Amino acid sequence: MPIIEVDGLVKTFRTRERDAGLAGSLRSFVAPRYREREAVKQISFCLEPGEVLAFIGPNGAGKSTTIKILTGILYPNAGRASVLGLTPWQQRRKLAFHIASAFGQKSQLWYHLPPQDTFDLLARIYELDMNEYRKRRAFLVDVFDIADYIRTPARKLSLGERMRCELAAALMHRPSVVFLDEPTIGLDVIAKQRVRDLIGQLNIEEGLTVFLTSHDAGDIEQVCRRAIVINHGEIILDTPVARMKRDYLKVKTVDLLLEEAATTLLKADAESGKLQLSIQSPSTIHEEMLETEGITVLKAKGHGLKLEIDTALCPLEPIIAAIMQHCHILDMTIADPPMEEIIAKIYSEKGQGGSIS
């Protein structure tokens, strides 16, 4: 039996429109105009227990609205949804005992108090047996490695430390489903990785069903097994993450800061005049040149070099190794394609002319 079932869900917001300028403000005051905006348009999907779903899309796509309907905070205009067999907006209180949510941009920790006080409060709110709660807290403190700062006021924690405490707080009552809204937003690379690992670990160890929204393709690649892409309130793709990676996340942007001038690694193509990477393959005896199909030089200025690499044609590791063999890398960033690009590609492959924002 699916743990989440959504069928033809619709949510419309009514927003007040105001023209620019003083006259517009006065007109809006005397005769207000409203505009109906469909945040979610007839979406349907199911989620099985233990699944880790990435629910992704650009800003204003309807991700958070869907989460808020599924947690019972928003009432939909039409459609049906059930979470653990309950209708969220009708049985919100009952459902709340079995689900959890964590919002990357909002905090549930008491600002001036240590996280432990929030944990104790949540134990009471969720009506936990205090002995069970203490065991659970010890487990989560250990898993999330937060023992050093559960007695530090939340305001003094770094964003990464706070987010780990937020997740521990969300999972204190052993929810069956957890809704994570942008859990890695604003975190540095190491903190992001930590949060991703922890979500993955709890999914495996406790069979936790995870419903995750994110802008970060890294979250999807590393944590989720299935992805639903939503844009303008409509589901435009529902696919396994492995396939999504193969089809849409294969192109990486590599930004390098080199010790030597970037031009030492490049040569101009005889026909087109475009710059190309021209270095020897790593660990070759016969001085073979690196195959550069799938590598595009986006920018080369001074010691900086920006490459776009299609990992389906050209794996990253040998390229990095080859560059390192040739010169010292001072700094390097590997980025996934932005969500807007992924969505544009989905539309182009489907032959639709959808817009992104």
Next chain:
Amino acid sequence: MNTIIAQPEKSFKQNMGYALRKYTTVFHVSIANNLAYMGEVVFRTIFLVVFVYVFLQLWTATFAAKGIHSLSGFRISDMVWYLATTETIALSLPQLTRLIDQEVRSGQLAYLLGRPCSYVFYHYAQYLGGRLVRLVINAAVAFIVAMLFVGPPPFSWMGLLVWPLVVFLAISIDFAVYFSIGLLAFWTEETTPFFLIVNRLALVLGGVLAPLEVLPQPIRGLAQVLPFSAVLYGPARTLVHFELDHFIGLLVQQFITLAIGSLVLFVLYRIATRRVNINGG
């Protein structure tokens, strides 16, 4: 539709026990959280000291000019203790309206609405904790200041005994009023004007500066029938000049005001939660 979850049904008594523990814990946590603001609360009492001093001078000049020793039964020392009491209550009001307004606008209420507890009672417990810390600090400072300026208080034992009850009802009325104004954020773009109007009316017609008895008619009559006097004048008058008839009248006024205020709050809340339009989705 079948539910996946198995949850044993709880009896009414069990539910009440859990609810009591929930909101008591919120109350305790709120006290602890507000103790972090101790410095700010103590600093704000400077205003109280200045206020009491200025009015002491004003009443002294007024009494001397009129050549009287008491006004409507209030001597100068009674006036100062009355003012210290009303200021203790008035200055202990936390920024409840702003908190609710911001929770609605920022979407922070998504966290609280998604929990197995009442959004209203959670905030009530949180508000009581915060207000208690401010009340105790204000009362301590007001007591010292009034003692230094005019000597021992004119309180009766009965007044002291019933004062916590009438103050509790008064701050509960405040909660109903200012929480309801905060909920207006669901409909309006700015709740501050509503807060300012109600707050200033409460200060003027609630009898914060002087007992309603000294106000001229028809302002006195108007102030006595409006609910504002149940929050400031009533509790201060009970402490400074306890009279059984007045106390019973105050209790009736407070219960009626609280009942109407709570009704308005819950109706507003019910309508508001059906039209939640949380920012960011």
